[in-house]
Ligand SMILES: NC(=O)c1ccc[n+]([C@@H]2O[C@H](COP(=O)([O-])OP(=O)(O)OC[C@H]3O[C@@H](n4cnc5c(N)ncnc54)[C@H](O)[C@@H]3O)[C@@H](O)[C@H]2O)c1
C-alpha cells in the first residue's frame with residue numbers, strides 16, 4: 001500500500017510499504033477514506049519529537065471502512081464506517097477505567113522508553129514516535145487498529161467524512177481544552193493559537209457557556225475564521241500588545257481561563273526573545289519554545305485556570321512558576337482522552353450544534369502529502385487544515 | 391461500583407479450580423489448554439454499558455475461556471438476601487440440565503437486584519438473547535453476590551501458580567513444565583541459542599497473599615522468587631510485589647547465565663510485569679510495528695521502523711520474546 005513516511009527532518013514521502021496485518025486478536029484493519037495532517041505532525045516533521053525513525057508512517061487522524069477484524073472483535077464487522085481515536089487504549093486498565101484513555105497502561109510496548117523521557121509512560125499513539133509505541137500511522141491506504149473493540153466509533157448517520165473525521169483528534173482536543181477550564185457563567189476565556197485545535201477550543205468554550213472568548217494568533221485569516229465561525233473577539237499579537245489588549249478587554253482582571261493551543265514551536269514577534277529560545281532549542285539546551293504558555297500563565301486572572309493542549313516534549317526555560325504559585329493558578333493538561341468525548345460530540349454533530357468541517361481549507365490526494373505538509377507548516381495559501389484521500 | 395464479571399465456560403470440559411479441588415459449586419472452570427486465553431479482566435473494568443455487554447456476550451458462543459475462580463466465591467459473608475434463594479434453586483436446576491453453560495460472577499447487578507424478578511435482570515436477559523441467537527439451550531449458573539468485588543471472585547494468584555504460563559510474559563524463559571503438584575522443570579534462553587535448565591519447587595503458597603518458588607538442590611543455577619499480592623488502597627486493584635534472586639555459578643558458564651538473566655535485570659523484570667499485567671487485564675500482549683514482540687527491553691534501542699513488516703520478519707517475532 002502507499003503510505004506517508006517520515007524520512008528525516010522536513011522530509012516526508014509517499015512510499016510503497018507492506019499492507020498491515022492483524023497482529024493481535026483484538027485488532028481491526030481499516031481501509032482509510034480520509035486522513036488529516038495535525039499540528040502535532042508538524043512537531044515530528046520539524047524534528048522536535050525524539051525517537052522518530054526513518055520509515056515511520058505518520059498520521060493519527062483518520063477514518064474509513066473496516067475490512068478485516070481479529071477473532072476477538074465482535075462489535076465491528078467488515079463494511080462498518082468508523083472514526084479512529086488517536087490514543088490507543090485497552091479499555092480495561094486502571095487509567096481506562098477512570099476514562100483517562102491517553103494514559104492507558106497496556107497499549108504502549110515501549111513504555112520503558114517513555115518512562116526514561118517523562119518519568120512514566122503514556123498510551124500508544126498512531127504514527128507518533130517510538131516513545132508512543134512505534135505504531136504505524138494512518139496517512140496511508142490502510143491502518144491496523146489495536147484494541148478495535150474499544151476505540152473506533154461507528155458512524156451510522158449520513159455525515160460526510162469531513163464532518164466526522166475530526167472526532168479522531170482536534171475536535172475532542174479543543175473540547176477537552178475548554179472543559180478543563182471549568183467554565184462558569186460570565187467567564188471570559190482566552191485561546192492562544194487559532195489552528196484547528198484553537199478553533200475547536202474557541203467553539204467548545206462557547207458550547208460550554210463562556211460569556212466571551214478572545215482568540216490570539218498572528219495570521220489574520222485564522223483570526224477571521226475564529227470571528228466568523230465562532231464569534232470570538234481577536235487579538236493579532238503582531239499588531240497589538242497581548243497583555244494590554246487582554247487587560248483592556250477584561251476590565252483589568254485578565255481572562256478567567258487561558259488555553260494554550262500552540263505548543264512547543266511557538267513563534268515570538270520579538271526578535272531577540274525568539275532568537276534566544278531558537279538557539280537554545282537548536283542546541284538542545286531546552287526543548288521548548290514556550291512564549292505562548294508563558295504569556296497565558298502571566299495573563300491569566302488571579303485564581304484562574306491555564307489549560308495546556310499544545311504539545312510539549314521535554315523541558316522549558318523561564319517557566320513562570322512565581323506567577324502560578326503566588327497568584328493561585330491551576331494548570332491542567334494532557335493528551336486528549338478522545339474516547340471519552342466520541343459519543344457526546346458525535347451527538348452534538350448529529351444534532352447540528354456544530355459542523356466541524358468548517359476548518360477544512362485544503363483537500364488533496366495522499367500522493368501529495370509532502371505538499372500538504374509544506375503548505376500547512378508555512379501556513380501558505382490560508383491553510384488551516386489539510387485533508388487527504390488515498 | 392463493583393463490577394459484574396461474565397464468565398463463559400466451555401460445555402464439554404469438566405472444569406476444575408486451579409487448586410485442583412472443585413471450586414465454587416463444581417462448575418468453575420479452568421483448563422490448562424486455555425490458560426491465559428482471555429480477559430480475566432481485572433481492576434475496575436468492564437461490563438457497564440449495553441454495548442460492552444453485547445461485546446462480551448458475542449464472545450460466549452464460540453470458545454471456552456480462561457477464568458479462575460477463588461475457592462471462597464460462595465463465602466457466606468458475601469451473601470445478602472437479594473435473589474439468593476431463587477438463584478440457588480435455579481443453579482441446582484441448571485447443574486442438572488444439559489446444554490452449554492454460562493457461569494456468571496458479579497455483584498448485585500448480576501443478582502438482578504432492582505429487577506422485578508430474579509431472572510429479569512441483565513443475566514436473565516442476556517441468557518434469553520443467547521438462546522435466541524444460537525438456538526441452543528444455554529444454562530446459567532449464577533455465582534454472583536451482592537456487594538462482591540473483583541477480587542472476591544477472580545483469583546490473580548492462580549495466574550502465578552500456573553508456572554507453565556510464565557514464558558508467556560517472562561521473555562527469557564523458553565518453557566516451564568509441571569512435573570508434579572509442586573515441582574516444575576524450567577528452561578531458559580541464553581545468548582547465541584544456548585539454554586540452561588533446572589528444577590524448581592513451590593515453597594510457599596498462601597492463596598491471595600503470596601506464592602514462592604526456588605530451584606531444587608543441585609540445580610545448575612540457584613534461584614528463587616516470591617510474588618506477594620497486596621490490595622491497593624481505594625479498591626484500585628492488586629499490587630504485585632515481585633522479588634527474584636539468582637546466583638549464577640562462577641566462571642564462563644556463570645557469565646553466560648548472568649547475561650541471559652538480563653544485563654539490566656530490573657528493566658527486564660519490569661517488562662515481564664508489564665506483560666503479565668497486559669495478559670491479566672486485556673488477554674493479550676499488544677504488538678506494534680516498532681516492537682512486534684510487545685514490551686521487550688532489548689527491542690527498545692533496536693526499534694523497527696513503524697510500518698508493517700513483511701511476513702518473513704514478523705514470523706521471527708513472537709510475543710514471548712523469541713526472535714529479535
Ligand atoms: N493535547 C492533545 O491531545 C493534542 C492533540 C492535537 C494537537 N495538539 C497540539 O495542539 C497544538 C496546535 O495544533 P494545531 O493543529 O492547531 O496546529 P497549528 O500549527 O495549525 O496551530 C498553531 C497556531 O498557533 C499559532 N501561534 C504560534 N505562536 C503563537 C503565539 N506565541 N501566540 C499565539 N499563537 C501562536 C500559530 O500561528 C498557529 O496558528 C500543537 O502543539 C499540537 O501538537 C495537542
Ligand SMILES: [Zn+2]
Pocket residue numbers: 038039040041060061086169170
Ligand atoms: Zn493530532
Ligand SMILES: [Zn+2]
Pocket residue numbers: 089090091092093094095096103104105106107
Ligand atoms: Zn487501558
